[in-house]
Amino acid sequence: MPSSTGTSVIGVPTLASRKLSYPIERGRLKNGLRVVVLPDRTSPVVAVAVYYDVGMRSEPEGRTGFAHLFEHLMFQGSANLKKTDHFSYVQGAGGVLNGSTHVDYTNYYEVLPSTATELALFLEADRMRSVALTQENLENQVAVVQNEIRVNVQNRPYGGFPWLQIPPVLFESFANTHDGYGSFVDLEAATLEDAQSFFDRYYAPANAVLTVAGDVDPDQVMTWVEEQFGDIPKRAVTSPPAFTEPELTEERRAVVHDPLAPAPAVAMAWRTPNPKALAAYLPHVVLAEVLTDGDSARLQDRLLLKDRIATSVSGYLGIMGDPLDARDPTPMMLEVHHAPEVAADTVISAVDEELSRLATDGLGQDEVDRTVARMTSRYLRDIDPVLGRATHAAVFEQQRGKAELLNDLPGLLAKVTAAQVRKAAGTLGTDNRAVLELRPGGAA
């Protein structure tokens, strides 16, 4: 039996169960701030998220890691708040909070009892108004970020593999290739002037999207937003530059050595179509799952169950693993961990055979449908929390002007056809990809 094309005996759930209808309301302040409100009165909680259109790709040369460092600085004090105030207000209201830096955006968010909605808006407005920077806090946060890099990269087996290590193999430009966590030298070179000009340029109201999801009245939210954010002066913003690069015309390979890793791994990456053109892009998103989601997926079946040459297989779009939160160019990634006695080329050949088989023989619509069923289920689980809805709506509004994709995504995924997935598989060639091998131990 060609196992990976097996059909289900228990029936695929109907698509009707996946129709979403979260209400979405939006507004825009005179200073350019975009606002999206997603009311849902079923639980007394609220999520507030602010997405700034600045990320690792915005960093200037000599300042690798600066977008992330600056994210830390946004918690160090602002127009009316001292260092640690932001945390104590949110947590003292019974809430949780964080921020994160991605290739094309930096976000800040809190989830709280809905009795604290106005407070959360005040806190976000305060640091959009101005950031309070001191040399002492800058140096402190450089040290904190260096420890973040130590714990997540330097003292961790497979740290930074492949997300920090494969971009320089796949891409050319500084924007697309540099280490977004940053070099220690660059981090230590950062100045207060750098931070102020970064804030002035990128943290303008017109460069941000604010979303509020949960137990709120949209009209009340818009009134509060006007009160808290309305008098932040408008500043000019420029559209994000295009980071697009020419396609690869030959395979590129590189090797990294990891002294902490006990076993080797290999990562492969290809360019994908521009994520902005969703209809052409989604078949590639589905393809990654057809290849790697669960034991019935093509590569799991081949590498883990049949050939037994791998320990784990994963595949995804986007350098940081979210297919729908980055602009062009963005890669399709495969990552395989394998035993030391298996050669990397054995793994790569098996992957190539499966990709070629998929591109040549295609697949049944039932295989696509069941893949989409689980993708949909995972997506629904992501957006059940108010924070999941706030963050998805924010990034969709920021990068596509379309928070409504929150509701529309399951329907769009359900339209992906087997022919489209097969065609997408045909783009994963051996001569247009980057291959990065990780070898355990120090460099020879």
Next chain:
Amino acid sequence: MTRTAPALAKAKPVRLPAVADTVLDNGLRVLAVRRPGVPLAEVRLRIPFAAPAKGTATHVARAHLLADTFLSGTEQRDANQIAVDLQAVGATFGVNVDSDRLAFGGSVLLDGLGGLLELLGELLTSATFPKREVEGERDRLVQELAIHRSSAGVVAREALFARLYGSHPYAQDLPASDDVQGIRPKQLRALHAARVVPAGSILTIVGDLTPARATAVIQKALADWTAVGTDVPVPEAPPQSGRPALLVDRPGAVQTTMRFGGAAPRRTDEDFAATSLANLVFGGYFSSRWVSNIREDKGYTYSPSSGIDHPLGGSRFVAGADVATDVTAPALLETLYELGRIATVPVKQEELDRARRYAIGTLALGTATQAGLAGTLSQLAASGLSIDWLREYPRQLNAVTVEDVLAAGARWLAPTVLTPVLVGDSATVAASLRGLVELETQ
């Protein structure tokens, strides 16, 4: 213009959903809750799976491989068919094991719930553990353990548990590779027959469906699960009195992975609320003293945190921070200072009030989703608590005084009752650590 923070709106009364709590004829306890939201159902099944008093290492190894191979075949379906069927109903569903229980858990598209439970029923009654799949997963588990143990955090956790629990089964929560190597399918089948039984097990379902419907679907799907086995109770964890610090060498490490472990009260103990608040003020959330000190003031670390977890044999306090190698001793000094302070000096009223609001607020956040509610109910039920605890606990938190926090801190968080484990570059850090604590090395 100076602006001030808006006040919080008046708190709303807590509204808890109704839980249908049923014991089926086969002894399985079923908790079902209707919670509107996305069209999914959350499913959690926990089966008591404590290691017997003798043979912990063998049990831990077999239990892990059992979990890894549970979805490898039934009398009706092979491994691929199970994988295909799970995907088709949109099930993100897995099996895992810890020192207390074997757990099946995940989510499924609502109208695939019947199909998932039907498969679950097959697995519980007729999982086959085929030879080929067992051998493949066995090799994979050995490789995964090697990868797992290359992480400093895992090394520290294993060393800490061994030190805290001695001959108690909690000393080991991961299998030794050597114990995995020789496992044969018939041993897994025997473990399945003896321990995968409905009596004492708890199935929790949360989703947008009525408890009556959920219970009926479960009844139909799991009626044939009637196996009877032997009850293996979890032995009471040993009391903790604090042992000398242990330094595990990780040559060349750029950070030292510090962990402090000790006992903690159970949720049902009188001083649990006070201890939870003492933990928060010390290091249990970002606005704590420890985070302010070693991160926001001194920059020694990125992510210090402390918390209480609730294994059935006895609750546990663990604090951890990964600190830059060259500030290891200073970071330990500040940690001992903050632990000593929470144990000997009254907290400020405003510190207590902030921690209290955080504890109450995040309790509500944790149950505001289908997955959060399912996980919470399942864990509470295993500890003998019902959803009423979510109403009762905030009352207990509200009653805690500064004096209560001091007493709890002295009893559970004092440096002398905790056992430190450090994983780091011995050549660089050992000498300076010896100036602060009695140090054993490994």
